[in-house]
Amino acid sequence: MAVYTHLGAEDLAELIAQYDVGELVSAKGIAEGVSNSNWLIETTGGGDGGKRFILTMYERRIDISELPFFLGLLDHLAANNCPVPRTIHDRSGGASREIDGKAVALIEYLPGVSVDHPTASQARAVGIALAEMHQASKSYDKTRANGLDISMSLHTLQSCGEDALSAIDDDLPDMIAVAQRVRDAWPWDLPRSICHTDLFPDNVLMLGSRVTGMIDFYFACEEAMAYDLAVTHAAWCFDRKGKTFSADIGAALLEGYESVRKLDDAERASLPVLAQGACLRFIASRAEDWLNTPDDALVSRKDPMDYARRLAFYAEASDRAFAFSA
Amino acid sequence: MAVYTHLGAEDLAELIAQYDVGELVSAKGIAEGVSNSNWLIETTGGGDGGKRFILTMYERRIDISELPFFLGLLDHLAANNCPVPRTIHDRSGGASREIDGKAVALIEYLPGVSVDHPTASQARAVGIALAEMHQASKSYDKTRANGLDISMSLHTLQSCGEDALSAIDDDLPDMIAVAQRVRDAWPWDLPRSICHTDLFPDNVLMLGSRVTGMIDFYFACEEAMAYDLAVTHAAWCFDRKGKTFSADIGAALLEGYESVRKLDDAERASLPVLAQGACLRFIASRAEDWLNTPDDALVSRKDPMDYARRLAFYAEASDRAFAFSA
Numbered sequence: 001m002a003v004y005t006h007l008g009a010e011d012l013a014e015l016i017a018q019y020d021v022g023e024l025v026s027a028k029g030i031a032e033g034v035s036n037s038n039w040l041i042e043t044t045g046g047g048d049g050g051k052r053f054i055l056t057m058y059e060r061r062i063d064i065s066e067l068p069f070f071l072g073l074l075d076h077l078a079a080n081n082c083p084v085p086r087t088i089h090d091r092s093g094g095a096s097r098e099i100d101g102k103a104v105a106l107i108e109y110l111p112g113v114s115v116d117h118p119t120a121s122q123a124r125a126v127g128i129a130l131a132e133m134h135q136a137s138k139s140y141d142k143t144r145a146n147g148l149d150i151s152m153s154l155h156t157l158q159s160c161g162e163d164a165l166s167a168i169d170d171d172l173p174d175m176i177a178v179a180q181r182v183r184d185a186w187p188w189d190l191p192r193s194i195c196h197t198d199l200f201p202d203n204v205l206m207l208g209s210r211v212t213g214m215i216d217f218y219f220a221c222e223e224a225m226a227y228d229l230a231v232t233h234a235a236w237c238f239d240r241k242g243k244t245f246s247a248d249i250g251a252a253l254l255e256g257y258e259s260v261r262k263l264d265d266a267e268r269a270s271l272p273v274l275a276q277g278a279c280l281r282f283i284a285s286r287a288e289d290w291l292n293t294p295d296d297a298l299v300s301r302k303d304p305m306d307y308a309r310r311l312a313f314y315a316e317a318s319d320r321a322f323a324f325s326a
Numbered sequence: 327m328a329v330y331t332h333l334g335a336e337d338l339a340e341l342i343a344q345y346d347v348g349e350l351v352s353a354k355g356i357a358e359g360v361s362n363s364n365w366l367i368e369t370t371g372g373g374d375g376g377k378r379f380i381l382t383m384y385e386r387r388i389d390i391s392e393l394p395f396f397l398g399l400l401d402h403l404a405a406n407n408c409p410v411p412r413t414i415h416d417r418s419g420g421a422s423r424e425i426d427g428k429a430v431a432l433i434e435y436l437p438g439v440s441v442d443h444p445t446a447s448q449a450r451a452v453g454i455a456l457a458e459m460h461q462a463s464k465s466y467d468k469t470r471a472n473g474l475d476i477s478m479s480l481h482t483l484q485s486c487g488e489d490a491l492s493a494i495d496d497d498l499p500d501m502i503a504v505a506q507r508v509r510d511a512w513p514w515d516l517p518r519s520i521c522h523t524d525l526f527p528d529n530v531l532m533l534g535s536r537v538t539g540m541i542d543f544y545f546a547c548e549e550a551m552a553y554d555l556a557v558t559h560a561a562w563c564f565d566r567k568g569k570t571f572s573a574d575i576g577a578a579l580l581e582g583y584e585s586v587r588k589l590d591d592a593e594r595a596s597l598p599v600l601a602q603g604a605c606l607r608f609i610a611s612r613a614e615d616w617l618n619t620p621d622d623a624l625v626s627r628k629d630p631m632d633y634a635r636r637l638a639f640y641a642e643a644s645d646r647a648f649a650f651s652a
Contacts, residue, residue: 008442009532025437025533028366031355040354040366042437111351111368116334206335207351 005037005057011099012041012055018090018097019106021053022046030054035061035218040109052109053088057102062218064103069142070217071095071105073194078108080136083129083211085110112205112212120252121209123236127256129211130199130232134225135261137194146197146221148285150186150277154179156284164291169305172287178311179280186277187224187270195228196220200235226267229257230274233321234282234310242309250321272318279311331363331383337425338367338381344416344423345432347379348372356380361387361544366435378435379414383428388544390429395468396543397421397431399520404434406462409455409531409539411436438531438538446578447535449562453582455537456525456558460551461587463520472523472547474611476512476603480505482610490617495631498613504637505606512603513550513596521554522546526561552593555583556600559647560608560636568635576647598644605637 007015009027016024022044030038037057045051058064071087072095078086085108087095096105115122157165157176165172196203198219205213237250257263263271286304293301314321333341335353342350348370356364363383371377384390397413398421404412411434413421422431441448483491483502491498522529524545531539563576583589589597612630619627640647 006442009439010442012439024439026531027439028354029357030366031357040356113335113338113350113353116332116336205352 005059005100005102007037007039007057007099012039015055015097015099015104016041016043016106019088020047020091021050021088021106025051027055032216035059041106050108054085054107054109055104056107057099057104059102066144067096067103067105069144070220072142073137073140073217073220074107076140077133077136080139082133082136083110083205083213084133084217085213085215110205110213110215112207114202114204115206116201118201118236118249119209120248122206123249123252124256125206125209125211126199126204126232126236127229127253127258128260129204129214130196130229131257131260133196133214134193134228140194143194144221146223148197148219148281149223150179150183150280153277153280153284154183156288157280160284160287160291165287168287168290169308171308172283172304175280175283175287175304175308175311178276178315179284182273182276182280185273187266187273190224190226190267190270191264192222193225194220195223195225197223197228197231199228199232224267224270224274225261226263226270227274227277229254229263230271231278231281233271234275234278234307234314237321238310238313240306241303242306242313245313245317245321247320247323251323254322268322271322272314275314275318275321276311279307279314282307283311331385331426331428333363333365333383333425338365341381341423341425341430342367342369342432345414346373346417347376347414347432351377353381358542361385367432376434380411380433380435381430382433383425383430385428392470393422393429393431395470396546398468399463399466399543399546400433402466403459403462406465408459408462409436409537410459410543411539411541436531436539436541438533438536440528440530441532442527444527444562444575445535446574448532449575449578450582450585451532451535451537452525452530452558452562453555453579453584454586455530455540456522456555457583457586459522459540460519460554466520469520470547472549474523474545474607475549476505476509476606479603479606479610480509482614483606486610486613486617491613494613494616495629495634497634498609498630501606501609501613501630501634501637504602504641505610508599508602508606511599513592513599516550516552516593516596517590518548519551520546521549521551523549523554523557525554525558550593550596550600551587552589552596553600553603555580555589556597557604557607559597560601560604560633560640563647564636564639566632567629568632568639571639571643571647573646573649577649580648594648597648598640601640601644601647602637605633605640608633609637 013024026042028040032038039055041053077084088106096103162173203216283304286302290301339350352368354366358364365381367379403410414432422429488499529542609630612628616627
């Protein structure tokens with residue numbers, strides 16, 4: 001959550017001149033995205049409509065060769081009426097440009113704010129938006145493999161090692177055996193599409209109960225659609241520490257999703273194991289980040305146990321986790 | 327340059343409802359200000375005009391009892407046609423409110439971008455804006471002492487100690503003796519007003535050669551106006567490392583300033599020592615920050631030697647530093 005690169009007014013004005021959006025009026029570095037720098041840009045407006053944009057500079061973690069997949073996906077989904085920011089193309093039609101050897105893209109600005117405490121009607125709207133996104137992305141002509149699947153989560157936990165994991169929390173080494181069990185039980189043949197796989201409340205913009213934007217598609221990949229629903233469930237239906245499950249939020253999310261796209265029997269039966277896999281992904285990446293972040297660093301580390309608690313809930317109370325409300 | 331506090335959509339919407347600005351449409355944490363958290367807020371617009379605002383949360387370094395001075399100053403300067411963002415008052419007339427025990431203020435949003443490489447005409451415009459600000463602030467009815475004057479710079483350097491200073495740079499311990507000499511030569515009786523004292527390019531918004539905003543007044547205090555000009559000179563007329571002086575930028579800044587407010591003879595004669603005092607302030611605060619920031623912290627430390635080089639230039643070439651161009 002930072003701006004990693006300084007871009008002066010002169011750099012920005014020169015960049016903006018490459019697009020049909022008018023002249024630069026304002027640029028504020030915004031604290032969004034963990035692997036990119038972002039600026040909220042205002043211009044005088046041009047042929048491309050709009051006067052506000054998000055400028056993203058790809059700093060790390062993102063393989064530049066994958067940018068056409070990510071930026072093309074935004075355009076494809078926006079063209080299919082999903083609330084997703086489209087990519088603004090430059091005067092020569094390019095979706096991304098380079099500054100000082102770093103790729104940048106100009107992205108549509110969408111209104112809306114991220115909720116901390118979703119209501120059931122907000123969760124329902126998110127379920128609908130997710131299902132519509134799954135339907136729309138089926139016709140997208142590019143694909144990308146999931147680099148963070150259950151096998152990778154297991155591998156990451158094994159690489160951390162039991163000793164290092166136990167230094168974070170006594171219960172964390174057990175997750176290696178859990179990940180092995182979940183991987184062995186993994187349903188690899190569920191219906192697939194291009195999925196977001198990271199649809200946390202932070203990545204959804206809302207106005208009231210309307211989803212105005214789904215953002216940060218940089219983990220998007222081809223995956224089981226029910227897995228994406230399980231990730232979203234784990235991200236939306238608990239308090240931050242994963243101690244309390246909100247049954248009404250979970251039911252509303254599922255109902256919203258199924259109002260657009262019915263889960264088949266295999267998908268429904270798989271939700272508990274998919275949700276545990278989703279939790280293991282965040283447990284593994286948080287444990288790895290924890291061990292790579294110095295104790296006295298100024299960035300706050302995210303506790304992997306927040307997702308170990310969710311995992312325990314999914315393992316023990318799967319009937320309750322995925323029950324319908326009425 | 328960070329957002330130190332999380333404010334969810336619900337907190338923000340509740341806060342915005344206390345102002346006559348319409349409903350919350352968007353909120354982006356922005357990477358501005360070193361001691362505050364800031365959000366760029368968009369609303370549907372209301373009786374208070376405008377649809378965009380800066381929300382500032384005062385995190386540290388700022389004594390809350392001084393907020394009426396700072397926020398009142400913005401209103402006073404804006405009312406006197408200075409390009410300064412006014413404070414938006416809440417429905418009960420308050421200039422600041424509290425969230426979770428922290429003070430927040432809603433501030434007018436101004437267009438413009440900060441330049442990296444000012445042109446002479448931009449420097450001239452900054453000189454004019456600074457002088458007009460000095461004239462306007464004379465009628466402000468509140469005051470505040472400068473907590474970072476030359477005596478404090480000397481004290482800070484002495485507190486760091488020669489050993490610690492030499493660990494940063496071999497030449498840094500000499501600055502203690504330099505600060506003593508500059509303090510002994512300090513002209514305490516120059517004409518005073520409320521001054522910005524931190525008018526770096528980062529704190530000036532421009533569109534072309536027009537100053538559209540002077541921001542971040544949280545070091546403002548009663549000071550010698552010529553000192554404020556000297557701070558601005560040191561901040562604008564060199565490359566970042568302080569290795570190259572731009573005579574044309576310096577001349578344009580002074581000419582712009584004097585086109586509004588003529589310096590008297592004592593002020594003019596004092597510029598070299600005032601500029602050295604300005605450099606010592608940044609040398610002292612940067613040295614202190616350097617020693618208080620762990621080597622492996624993710625924030626970048628600012629090198630005090632960038633201002634030691636400027637100081638050497640002002641000591642040796644004061645005739646050239648403050649020469650008029652034509």
